[in-house]
Amino acid sequence: MKKIYVQEEWCLKCRLCEYICxxxxxxxxxxxxxxxxxxxxxxxxxxxxxxxSYAVSCRHCDEPSCVKSCISGALEKVDxxxxxxxxxxxxxxxxxxxxxxxxxxxxEDGAAMKCELCVENSGGSPMCVKYCPNRAIILE
Amino acid sequence: xxxxxxxxSAAAVGGxxxxxxxxREGLITIVxxxxxxxxxxxxxxxxxxxxTDAERMKYRPGDFYEKNGxxxxxxxxxxxxxAKKKTVALENGEVMPYGRLLIATGARPFVPRIxxxxxxxxxxxxxxxxxxxxxxxxDAVKNAKVLIFGAxxxxxxxxxAIYKRVSEITVVDMADRVLPSILDAESSALIKAHxxxxxxxxxxxxxxxxxxxxxDILCVCTGVTPETAVAKDAGLEIGRGIFIDKNSRTGDxxxxxxxDCTESFSAxxxxxxxxxxxxxxxxxxxxxxxxxxxxxxxxxxxMPMNAIGFFGKHILTAGIYEGEEIKRGSFAAASASDLSxxxxxxxxxxxxxxxxxxxxxxxxxxxxxxxxxxxxxxxRDISGLDAxxxxxxxxxxxxxxxxxxxxxxxxxxxxxxxxxxxxx
Ligand SMILES: Cc1cc2nc3c(=O)[nH]c(=O)nc-3n(C[C@H](O)[C@H](O)[C@H](O)COP(=O)(O)OP(=O)(O)OC[C@H]3O[C@@H](n4cnc5c(N)ncnc54)[C@H](O)[C@@H]3O)c2cc1C
Ligand code: SF4
Ligand code: SF4
Numbered sequence: 001m002k003k004i005y006v007q008e009e010w011c012l013k014c015r016l017c018e019y020i021c022x023x024x025x026x027x028x029x030x031x032x033x034x035x036x037x038x039x040x041x042x043x044x045x046x047x048x049x050x051x052x053s054y055a056v057s058c059r060h061c062d063e064p065s066c067v068k069s070c071i072s073g074a075l076e077k078v079d080x081x082x083x084x085x086x087x088x089x090x091x092x093x094x095x096x097x098x099x100x101x102x103x104x105x106x107x108e109d110g111a112a113m114k115c116e117l118c119v120e121n122s123g124g125s126p127m128c129v130k131y132c133p134n135r136a137i138i139l140e
Numbered sequence: 141x142x143x144x145x146x147x148x149s150a151a152a153v154g155g156x157x158x159x160x161x162x163x164r165e166g167l168i169t170i171v172x173x174x175x176x177x178x179x180x181x182x183x184x185x186x187x188x189x190x191x192t193d194a195e196r197m198k199y200r201p202g203d204f205y206e207k208n209g210x211x212x213x214x215x216x217x218x219x220x221x222x223a224k225k226k227t228v229a230l231e232n233g234e235v236m237p238y239g240r241l242l243i244a245t246g247a248r249p250f251v252p253r254i255x256x257x258x259x260x261x262x263x264x265x266x267x268x269x270x271x272x273x274x275x276x277x278x279d280a281v282k283n284a285k286v287l288i289f290g291a292x293x294x295x296x297x298x299x300x301a302i303y304k305r306v307s308e309i310t311v312v313d314m315a316d317r318v319l320p321s322i323l324d325a326e327s328s329a330l331i332k333a334h335x336x337x338x339x340x341x342x343x344x345x346x347x348x349x350x351x352x353x354x355x356d357i358l359c360v361c362t363g364v365t366p367e368t369a370v371a372k373d374a375g376l377e378i379g380r381g382i383f384i385d386k387n388s389r390t391g392d393x394x395x396x397x398x399x400d401c402t403e404s405f406s407a408x409x410x411x412x413x414x415x416x417x418x419x420x421x422x423x424x425x426x427x428x429x430x431x432x433x434x435x436x437x438x439x440x441x442x443m444p445m446n447a448i449g450f451f452g453k454h455i456l457t458a459g460i461y462e463g464e465e466i467k468r469g470s471f472a473a474a475s476a477s478d479l480s481x482x483x484x485x486x487x488x489x490x491x492x493x494x495x496x497x498x499x500x501x502x503x504x505x506x507x508x509x510x511x512x513x514x515x516x517x518x519x520r521d522i523s524g525l526d527a528x529x530x531x532x533x534x535x536x537x538x539x540x541x542x543x544x545x546x547x548x549x550x551x552x553x554x555x556x557x558x559x560x561x562x563x564x
Contacts, residue, residue, distance in 0.1 A: 005550035045508075049537040054548060056536055065510070068154075068426065069419035072180040072192070073199040088196050090186045093506065094447040097456045098419060101547065102508025102534055106454075140550055 001060075001080030002139050004117070004126060008054035010136035011046070017055050017128035017137060018042040024118055024127040041108055043115040044128050044137075055128065055137055058082060058103040058115040066114070069098035074112075081119055086111040141166040143432060144228055144236055146218045146370060147244035148172025149181060150418050151399025151425035153200055155242045156208050158429020158437070166239070166433070168210040171230060175215035176268055177202065182418060184271035185301035221374040223392050228370075240394055240432040243371055243382060244425060247364035247400035247416055254289060254360070255349035262358040265298040274298075277357055278305040286310070287355035291318040291344065293448060295361035299340055300450050310353065312343040322446050322457045327487055327501045329476040334453050337479040364416055366401045379403050381414045386438045388428035396432055398424035407441030407517050408459050408498070415442035443517050453483065456506040459491070459499025459516040466490040466527045469505060490530060495523035497530075508534040 019035060021042040026034035044057035060082050067075040067082060074088035075095060089111040095104045096112065107113035118126050129139045143159055145152045148170050156168055172178075183197040205212045213230070220229040221241065228236045249264040251257075263274050278284060284306040288295050291313035299309050311318075317328035318335070332342060350358055366381035376390045377383040381403035388396050399421030403414050420442050430437035445458035471485035486505040490512070491498045497515040511534035515522060522530065525538065536544045 006548040007550070008544075008548070045535075047535040047537060049535070052537075054536075054544075056548070059547060065419075068422050071182045071418045072197065088192075090183060090192055092182070092447050092449060093454055093456060093509075094419065094445075095510075096506060097445055097447045097458065097509045097513055099510035100514035101536065102511045104510070105507065138550065 003060065004057060004115075004129065005138050005140060006054050006056070007136050007138070008052055010134045011053045011055060012134050012136070013046060013048055013053040014133065015046050017044050017132055018046060020127045020131045021057075021115075024123040025113075025121050027122070029122075039108070041113065043103075043105070043113055045102070055132075056101060056103060057128070058099075059101055060117070065098040065100060066095035066104055069094045081117050082114065083116050083120070084112055084114060141239040141433065142237070143168045143240050143242070144238040145170045145242040145244055146228065147246055147399070147401070148174065148178050148212065148214065149244065149246055149399070149421070150199065151244035151246070151401075151421040151428075152242070153178055153204075154422040154425025154427075155244060155396075155398060155429040155432070156210060158426035158431075158435075159433045160208055160429075161426075162430055162433035162435035164209075168208065169236060170205070170210055170212045171216060171218045171228070171236075172212065172214045173217040174267060174269065177214075178204070179268055180418075181267070182297075184265070184268055185297040187268075187271055188275055188301035188305070189303075218370050221370060221395070223374040223376075223395065226394055238394070240396065242425070242428050242432065243390075243395065243397040243401060244399050244421075245367040245370060245401045246421075248367045249360070250363040250365040251360050252362055254362075256351040257349075257360070260350050260358050262360045265294055265301075265359060265361050266364070271301070274302065274357075274359070275305075278302055281356045283307040284356040285354065286357045286359065287312070287350060287353050288359045288361060289313070289350075290359075290361035290363065291315065291342065292321060292361065292363060293319060293446070294364070295359070296335070296450060297448070298359050298361050299335070303338070303340075303451075306357070308341075309339075310341040310343065310355070312346050312348055314345070314347055316345045318342070318344070319455075322448075322455070323501060324461050324489075326471075326473060327455075327489065327503060329473060330471050330482065330485055330487055330503060331450065331453070331455065333476040333479060333482040334485075335450060337483055338451055364400065366403070366414055366416075368401055371397070371401075379412065383412070384424065386427075386441065387431050388424050388439070389431065396428035398428045404442045407443045410441070413442070415444055417444070417446060419443070419445070440517060443513070445513055451483075454502075454504055454506060456502040456509045457500065458509075458513045459497070461491045461499050461501070463491045463493025463498050466492060466531050468531050469503070471503070488531060492522070492527075492530070495521050497522055511535065511538055 028034035104114040400416040467489040469487035488505040
C-alpha cells in the first residue's frame with residue numbers, strides 16, 4: 001500500500017495543501033464556495049518551527065492507536081487506509097487523545113475527521129500530493 | 141489450538157483480533173453473559189440521548205463473529221474455571237475445554253453501604269440492559285425527579301443520558317468535587333458550574349441517605365469494581381483485579397486476562413492498579429490474543445487517559461497531575477459563579493516535573509492532544525521546550541528530529557522526482 005511521505009526541506013510553508021484538503025472534503029465543486037469566508041477544515045496541518053516546515057497528516061499506522069482506542073468501533077483500517085464511519089462516531093474524541101501525530105481532529109459536524117487519502121471524497125487520490133507545488137508531499 | 145474467551149466486550153474483541161493476527165484457523169468460543177452482539181459500553185448514554193441506536197452502537201459489524209471463525213454463546217455465564225483440567229464450566233451445565241483461556245469479565249457496579257438504600261428499588265448504569273430499564277422507567281414516570289448517587293464519570297454520564305427525559309436531577313457524592321478521578325479542583329469547578337448552568341443540582345461532601353430526599357427514580361453510580369468471581373478458584377493472583385504482566389499473562393501459562401477485570405502496571409507511575417478504560421481493555425486484549433496464539437506482543441503499560449463530554453463540553457485528560465502547572469484559558473476560579481458564561485470557558489493545563497510532562501487536563505482546547513499523550517506515555521525529555529512553546533498547539537517539533545524523519549520521510553532515494561516538478 002502506498003503511503004504519504006513529507007520532505008521537510010522542500011516544503012515552502014505555502015499551506016496550499018491545507019486549502020486543497022479542506023476543499024476536497026467540503027463537498028463543493030466550486031473552490032470559492034468551499035473556502036471563502038469559511039473555517040479551513042483541513043485534515044493536513046503545516047507545522048512551522050523556525051526555518052523548518054512540513055505538512056502532517058495521518059500516517060495510516062501499522063498499529064493505529066486511534067482504531068484501538070475508539071469507543072464506538074467507528075474507526076477501521078481497510079486496505080491500508082484508516083477510515084472513519086461518521087454515522088457510528090459519537091464525538092468523544094478519544095481518538096484525538098490517542099493519536100501520537102495529532103492527525104485526527106474534531107470536525108464541524110461533531111464527529112472526528114481525519115485524512116482518508118481522498119478515497120471517500122471527490123478527490124479519489126490524495127489531492128495534497130497532486131497540488132503541492134514543490135512535491136514536498138509524495139505518495140509512494 | 142482452541143481458545144475460550146469469557147466476556148464479550150472490548151477486551152474480548154481485542155483478544156479475537158489479536159488471535160486472528162497470528163492464527164486464522166483455531167476455533168474461538170466466546171462466552172458472554174449479556175444477551176447482545178458486542179456493543180460499545182460507553183455508548184449506552186448516547187443511546188438514551190438518541191445520539192446512536194442499537195445498530196450503530198455495535199462495536200463491530202453484525203458479521204464479526206462469523207468472519208472471524210468465532211462461536212458466540214451469548215446470554216450464558218461462565219461459573220468456574222478448572223485450571224488443572226483446563227476447562228470452563230458454564231451456568232447451563234456445559235463444560236468447555238480450552239487450549240488457551242482469556243478472562244475478559246470486565247467490571248461490575250460497586251455499591252458502597254448507603255444508609256437506607258435497601259428500602260428502595262434503584263438503577264445502575266453499566267450495561268445496555270441497565271440503559272433499557274432506565275429508559276422504560278423514565279417513559280413510565282412522567283416529569284420524574286431523579287436522585288443520582290455518584291458524581292464520577294458514570295453518574296454524570298447517566299445524568300446527561302436522562303436529562304431530556306426527566307424534570308429534575310440531583311447528584312450527590314461524598315467527594316468534594318465532580319469527576320475526582322480525572323479532574324483537579326479548578327477544572328472540576330468549571331465542569332460542575334457548566335452542569336449547574338443546565339439545571340443539574342449537586343450536593344457534594346455529603347454523607348446522605350436516600351431517606352433525606354424526595355425522588356421518583358434512584359440511580360446508584362458510585363464506581364466500578366473488577367469482576368473476578370470466576371477466576372477465584374483458578375489459583376491466579378488477584379488483588380483488586382486479576383494481576384497481569386505486560387504480555388497480558390496471569391501466573392498460569394494457559395490463562396490470560398485483559399481489561400477492567402485486571403490490575404496491571406501503569407505506564408505513568410509504574411505502580412500496579414486498575415485502569416478501567418476502553419482503550420486499555422482493547423490493547424490488553426489484543427496483546428493477550430497475539431500471545432495466546434503463539435505470537436509475541438507487549439503493551440507499554442496501562443495508560444490513564446480519558447476523553448469525555450457533557451452537554452457539548454469536551455474534557456480530555458491523561459497522566460497524573462503532579463509538578464509545575466502551565467496553563468491557559470478563559471476560566472478563572474471566579475467565573476465558576478457566573479453560570480451564564482461558564483459554558484463558554486476553556487482551560488488547558490499541563491503538569492511538568494523533572495523535565496517531563498506528567499499529565500494534562502484540556503477542556504474545549506484540545507487540538508492534537510495525542511502528541512501530549514505520547515510525551516507522557518513515552519516519558520520524553522521536554523526540557524528543551526519552554527513553557528510558551530509547550531502550551532501552544534502541539535506539533536511534531538516536540539519530538540526529536542530523528543523521530544520526526546522516521547515518521548514522515550521516505551527513506552529510500554526517490555528517482556525521477558525533483559523539487560519544483562509540479563510547478564512546471
Ligand atoms: C456509562 C459508561 C461510560 C463509559 N465511558 C467511557 C469512556 O468515555 N471512555 C472509556 O475509555 N471508557 C468508558 N467506560 C469504561 C469502558 O466501558 C470499559 O473500560 C470497557 O468496557 C472495559 O471493557 P472490558 O471488555 O474489559 O469489560 P466490560 O465492558 O465490562 O465487559 C465485560 C463483559 O463480561 C461479561 N461477563 C462478566 N462475567 C462473566 C462470566 N462469568 N461469564 C460470562 N460473561 C461474563 C459481562 O457481562 C460483560 O459483558 C464507560 C463505562 C460506562 C459504564
Ligand atoms: S489518526 Fe493517528 S493513530 Fe490513527 S492511523 Fe492516523 S496517524 Fe496513526
Ligand atoms: S470521536 Fe468518534 S472516531 Fe473518535 S474515538 Fe470517539 S467515537 Fe471513535
